[in-house]
Amino acid sequence: MANQKIEAVWLFISMDDDGDEGIPAMMGPDGVWLPLLAADRQRVDDLRPMAQEVATASGREVRLVEFTVMDEVEVLEP
Secondary structure, rough: OOOOOOOOEEEEEEEEOOOOOOOOOOEOOOOHHHHHHOOOOHHHHHHHHHHHHHHHHHOOOEEEEEEEOOOOOOOOOO
């Protein structure tokens, strides 16, 4: 299996009435909250129905944004 490198990150984001942005999350099947964040296009497609559910339930638009610039800030050693 080839090494995979993250070259972009996609986020579904929503905005509250005060203009604050946040990353919506959905409860996963194991009871863990999963942010609507993806590191490949297939995962974006997998998350899109959940993002639509958030938009419908909240009555707010949910935007998909892409970040492609990586700035390594810190390395945490074991």
